[in-house]
Amino acid sequence: MTNVADTAPVPGKREIPAGRLQRLRDLVTATEIDLRLFGMLLALAAILLVFNVLTDGRFFRPVNMVTLSVQAVSVAILATGMVLVIVSRNIDLSVGSLVGFIAMTYALLMTDWLPNILGMGPDFPFRWLIALALGIGLGAAFGAVQGFIIAYIGVPSFVVTLGGLLSIRGAIWYLSNGAAVTGLDPTFRLIGGGGRGSIGETLTWGLGIVGCVAVVVLLLNGRRQRRRFGFPVRPVWAEVLLAVLGCGALLALAAFANGNYLAPGLATEYARERGITEPPGGLKVPAGFPLPIILLIGVAVVMTWIAKRRRFGRYVYAYGGNPGAAELAGINTRLTILKTFVLMGVLAALSAAVVASRLNGATLDIGSSYELYVIAAAVVGGTSFAGGIGTIPGAVLGAFVMQSLAYGLSFMGVNSPGQNVVAGIVLILAVAFDSWNRRRGTR
């Protein structure tokens, strides 16, 4: 009738008979898998595989993968927040300095301020939690101040957070009088992982199974939701395939994590604590998931939920897609922007907890140039500087891609300047590929 009519493809009504490639594409479409994310997973797998081949199979082992993952956590946590900041057309250059500032605060709280000012000695209950809560509050406050200046006073975020990068880094020096500080609470240190900071074999399997159940529940729930209104649902085979893939991946991860054993010294302690006599070859105790990985999974799930299922997340994307339209729709856009920076501050506190725990303290340059890796992770993970586009899982994957490259190169003996050269090139290639891909018109 008219050429303005709806152009949505109607399956089965195509004029040209579907080729084999087209049929494959239809199969993938039926599962509603995010192709971009899937492609990134493949890229990550390819990187791991290449390094594994180059190192004659020494690379892809549980112990290396666990180390790599733990190293990726602090950047990945920040990247989940950076996605929302960039999606709403801003940037946060101050995250690295903020991580450093809060890490130093944790160290000073536990070595000095809590015992000497507040009278909370090492035996005071939940000291680690008090420190963590104060750090999170501090991060939120820093974020709120920067966010306020950006959203309500209208200073560009690049300028505000560049100022933050410089002055917060400088403030760390005053905080500790230029000294590094060591000696955190043993409980707090578990956040950083390691043998003691891992959850062990049983809990790891338990978590894998819980994740499995969650995948199935989510799929069933989604199906029920769509049924409720009589919308088309995925074919049953696609649902089953997704469930099997999801569960399989989670259980494989659990098995892999349990393939990582406690270091010999720690295994001896473990045996002594439980009154087990160590066999001659040493006791093999599966370590399971390290706590920082669990923290990251938690952060990623919560952030995805915020981005996809909460009003705030919807407004962040709406603003990024068209700031004027968001304003006309009656959204409080200033408050939305302010909140993205508060969230970034909270994530900086969590990231700082991981970094400080791993170092058992804080140095003056902790978190230096994190902002660059975090932005790179988000961008490699598909976040667009044009605004409105980017996903949390993508950013986490981006962080893992970058860390895999760095770790793999160092494994092969490339020093850190060399790693930076590669990281920079990969960043540019990833974005170039992305723009090319978008221009090609795959909507």
Next chain:
Amino acid sequence: MMGETHEMEGATAIPLVEMRSIRVSYGGVHAVDGVSIDLHEGEIVGLVGGNGAGKSTLMKVLSGAQLPDSGEIYVGGKPAHIQNPRDAKAYAIECIYQTLALSDNLDAPANVFLGRELTQGAGSLDDSAMEDATRRVMGRLNPRFRAFKTPVMSLSGGQRQSVAIARAVHFNARIMIMDEPTASLGPAETAQVRDLVRQLKEEGLGIFLISHDIHDVYDLSDRISVMYQGRIVDTVHKAKVDTDDVLAMIILGKKPEEASSEELAELQI
């Protein structure tokens, strides 16, 4: 003056909306220069004028998208304080903007419900319910619309327009502003929107309709206000004029009786 131009409601009826002496200037440009206009229940007022006459700016004042330099707005006879789009929506004023004002990266349901999302449980977005409602509104507007899951940036101009209209229609407006609602629609969709406008009028809404299609406006409107360089030339009852009179006012910026015969003659060419 309002009373005499409005026969249907009688001289005492309180207008749904009344805008008085509205002024907006951008830098030195007087986009709207002391305009007064009113709208009654169940009435369609056509707003016409050349490009840059100030139609969109005037309507943005009513929808809260533009703060006026001076002037007052009354809704139902009471002074209304409209500082932003949220305020306007609180007065049940909905607007279809000429630029559509869609978030290109979001899908149709997300755009329709933007700022007024449906939630379930602990405040989580209920995307299925929003999709369902959107499907139903679209059933009235553009039954062939099926792209409920694609970002609106990949929709055609007409589909995007349908989304913008759906958003205005869904929320039980009492006052509707339509700024070129059929600009990018095909004939079938245009006919649907015309039916919709009539139906909304039946339901008792007051509608400001901006269009460059003079016949469209003439067909649908009860009264027609002509704007020229930020001012209202005249507000006329449809029964008392024909399309040529309206056209003359749009182009000359004068009432037909004020225009010289040479000017009018020139228009005929």
